[in-house]
Amino acid sequence: MVKVVAVSGYKPFELGIFQANHPAVGFIKKAIRKELEQLLEEGLEWVIISGQLGTELWAAEVVFDLQNDFPSLQLGVFTPFLKQEESWKAQNKESYESVLIQADYVDSISKKPYEGAWQFRQKNQFFVKKSDALLLFYDQEKDGSPKFLYEYSKQYKESHPYDLRLIGFDDLQILVEEEQGEQY
Incomplete structure (x- = not known):
């Protein structure tokens, strides 16, 4: 049973997405929603993210939308360090x-501002150990920041019961084709 799922994945710039209204964002959110709906049927109670731009904030928007039908679903934001948004552009900060x-719970894993990559490793460990499953938008064909969380969760899964679910580019392509089929 999956009560807590951590959600993460690519940041927008890793996907060449520089506008909030980019068409790909809608398909990424649909893929996340599809997985979360399945997990809700399996007893999902919490979605946790670190608040990173891209997949994680899109997942939060999906959670807020799902809360209309599943009011008991909660969102926790655990930032890797204090003030992670400090150098972000105004629109991203907003x-x-x-x-x-809107989150149900907010905290920082490291109680210090950014000091080093160790804080991201610590965040990955926290996420995997505090969740029953990881929903990761990551395709092994395209390198990027999710690789580290993927590698850690794969390693963790070898000695612990852990559910690792990937959303890849093929999954998004299927959603695109399904939508195009509906239009004709």
Whole structure:
């Protein structure tokens, strides 16, 4: 039974997405929603993210939308360190702040501002150990920041019961084709 799922994946720039209204965002959110709906049927109670731009904030928007039908579903935001948004552009800060305001729980794993890559490793460990499953938008054909969380969760899964679910580019392609089929 999956009560807590951690959600992560690519950041927008890793996908060549520089606008919030980019068509790909809708398909990424649909893929996340599809997986979360399945997990809700399996007893999902919490979605946890670290508040990173891209997949994680899109997942938060999906959770807020799902809460209309599943009011007991909760969102926790565990930032890797304090003030992670400090150097972000104003528009990104706005999206982030909006998620924090609506989240059911917000905390920082490291109680210090950014000091080094160790804080991201610590965040990956926290996420895997505090969740029953990881939903990761990651395709092994395209390298990127999710690789580290993927590698850690794969290693963890070898000695612990852990559910690792990937959303890849093929999954998005299927959603695109399904939608195009509906239009004709």
